[in-house]
Amino acid sequence: MIIHMNAKLIGIGTTLVILAIVVAVVFVPHATFEAAHRPSDDYRPLTTLEMQGRKLYLKNGCNNCHTQYIRAVDWGLGAERLAQAGDYFGQTPPMLGSIRTGPDLSQVGGEHTDDWHAAHFHNPRYPRPESIMPNFGFFSPAELRASIAYMQSLGFRAADARVRRQLAWREKAMAAYAAGIDQNIRWLHDLVPQGWRDVPNPYPATEVSLGRGATIYQRWCLGCHGPVGDGQGPAAAFLYPPPLNFTTLARHADSSGGLLYYQIMNGITGTAMPYLKRELESEKIWDVSNYLAQYFIGNNDANLEPKGIDAAYEPAAKEP
Ligand code: HEC
Ligand code: HEC
Structure with a gap:
């Protein structure tokens, strides 16, 4: 049988090829990629307040400067815990981000206290004088609370443990200060x-x-x-x-x-x-x-006679 090519046949053929590709690269993985349907061990659902903070994160474009995933090559913040598919369970859209103008935030929960975050959101240059992050001083008190709650939730159960630790020490620090x-x-x-x-x-x-x-x-x-x-x-x-x-x-x-x-x-x-x-x-x-x-x-015990004299050595400003 001779098949004569015509517009209809080419149209049907192309559609079939595209359909086959979509089935192979979208539907088959979606149906078989079990991890994406299962929360990771660390995962816990966000509270209502944390969800509000997440919406503000999206609305204010935080994800244009911050990522939320850690790979094996990433040193520094949270590199102890690599991102897993199940960390993004039920999140649409997942806040992966692709640009790190600022640091990765996937494990920032419990890294800082709430009052640090309040100062930082108001003006990042207060706690970090050279920061290039924009001010979020326009947040209402309710928005600020939600954003801080969301930050403290990043890292899920591991973050909760760090937050609990911060709070326990905070009580002691406040009592010591009050004394x-x-x-x-x-x-x-x-x-x-x-x-x-x-x-x-x-x-x-x-x-x-x-x-x-x-x-x-x-x-x-x-x-x-x-x-x-x-x-x-x-x-x-x-x-x-x-x-x-x-x-x-x-x-x-x-x-x-x-x-x-x-x-x-x-x-x-x-x-x-x-x-x-x-x-x-x-x-x-x-x-x-x-x-x-x-x-x-006014009490400097710096050694005036260094042990290993290297190329940077120069005599002390004040000789003993
Ligand atoms: C223009 C890029 C930019 C945008 C937009 C931005 N940030 Fe940042 N962010 C940075 C930079 C740079 C730093 C590092 C310096 C600093 O701590 O301020 C940072 C630091 C942080 C830190 C401290 C991280 C740490 O480990 O100490 C947090 C938390 C944070 N940003 C949250 C946010 C949130 C939430 C938003 C949106 C409401 C946001 N950022 C928007 C650039 C940005
Ligand atoms: C975000 C605010 C913040 C920044 C930034 C900060 N500190 Fe502190 N620092 C504090 C607070 C708050 C305390 C005291 C806590 C208390 O009284 O319980 C403190 C305490 C200290 C202490 C304790 C002194 C002692 O005798 O035990 C030292 C030392 C210190 N800071 C040095 C530094 C240095 C050096 C830097 C910069 C490299 C720095 N701090 C940056 C907030 C900050």
Whole structure:
């Protein structure tokens, strides 16, 4: 039999080919890809408030700058937990995102306290002076609550555990703050293991180290602890307990070296004080500790004779 090609036949043939492709790449996987129909172990449904926050996330285009998936190649935020199909159970549309102008948010729940988020939404440059995220100060109080609730839900059960931990520590931090300035400092210092407190600053407080410390301070700390270290940065109005007034540390002789390092590296759980081990390498933490110790506390135990003299060595600003 000879089949003569004509418009009708070509039309039917093309439609059949396209149908076959759609069945093979859309319907067959959809019917057989079981994982997408099953929630992951970590998954839990969002509450009504969290769902409202999710709508605001979509409406304000947060997904244009933030992703919500972690792959094996991603280091940093939440890389302990790779994204699984079941994490997106029942979400339409899933907030995968494709651009990371800002960090991935899939595990941000419990990373920060609610008051940190309130300051950050109002103006991201308050807690993070160099942020390029837009202000969301126009959120109504109800929208702010919903957005914070949604942020704290990201990471599902793992996030819930982190949030519970933050809240438990928050009670202690608030009680310590309410007890008075010096009691609060004692409480903060008692959190630091003795081994760390005995570590002296291994870097000399050279002019360059102090200069680097000043830059790091402006980039990461000034919005909370304030330009003169008195805890009166613009974020302070949002935070309780408020950022520490470093000048009060002068009354506590142990306020230097490893103690500052430990607090800056790990942050203070339950308060807005973030951990900075992800953003600042070891030497940068020592540089900013030098800066605090020298200018705000007036008690710098920095080594003036460094152990390994490297190419960056230069004599200390103040010889002993
Ligand atoms: C123009 C891009 C942009 C948009 C739009 C944007 N962000 Fe961001 N976001 C950033 C950048 C950059 C950072 C990192 C600096 C910082 O913390 O502010 C960030 C940080 C964050 C953080 C802190 C993450 C962490 O690990 O500390 C959260 C939470 C956040 N954004 C939530 C949101 C939400 C919710 C929206 C929408 C209401 C939003 N962002 C819209 C760019 C953006
Ligand atoms: C988002 C606000 C915020 C930012 C940003 C911030 N801090 Fe803090 N910091 C706090 C708060 C709040 C406390 C005190 C908590 C308390 O009293 O319970 C604190 C406490 C501290 C302490 C504890 C001191 C002690 O004696 O135990 C140190 C050290 C410190 N901050 C250093 C820094 C440095 C250095 C930076 C920048 C690299 C920084 N902080 C950035 C909010 C912030």
